[in-house]
Amino acid sequence: MITTPDFVVFFIVYLLINGLVFFFFAHDKIKAKKNTWRTPENQLLILALIGPLGAYAAMRVFRHKTRKTKFYLVPVCALLHIGIFIWVLMYFMH
Secondary structure (H helix, E strand, C coil), rough: CCCCCCCHHHHHHHHHHHHHHHHHHHEEEEEEEECCCCCCCCHHHHHHHHHHHHHHHHHHCCCCCCCHHHHHHHHHHEEEEEEHHHHHHHHHHC
C-alpha cells in the first residue's frame, strides 16, 4: 500500500517533470519567434511522452505546435497519463 508521504513525493516529482516540459516547449516557442536554433520536434515529442500535461499546457498557452499533425498525440498521452494516475490511485488507495 502506498503511504501518503510516498504519494505526495511522487506527485511533486510528477509536477516538476511537467513544469520542466512546459519550460522546454515555451523556450522552443521563444526561439521560433527569434528565428534561432530550435529544439528538434522528435525531442519535444519524447518530452511530451514523459510530461504530457506540461506539454499540452504549453501548446495551449503559447499556441505552439498546435497545427502539426504528430503533436495531436500530446493530448492522447495526457489522457493516458490521467487514466494511469486514476488507476494507480484506485488500485493502491482502496
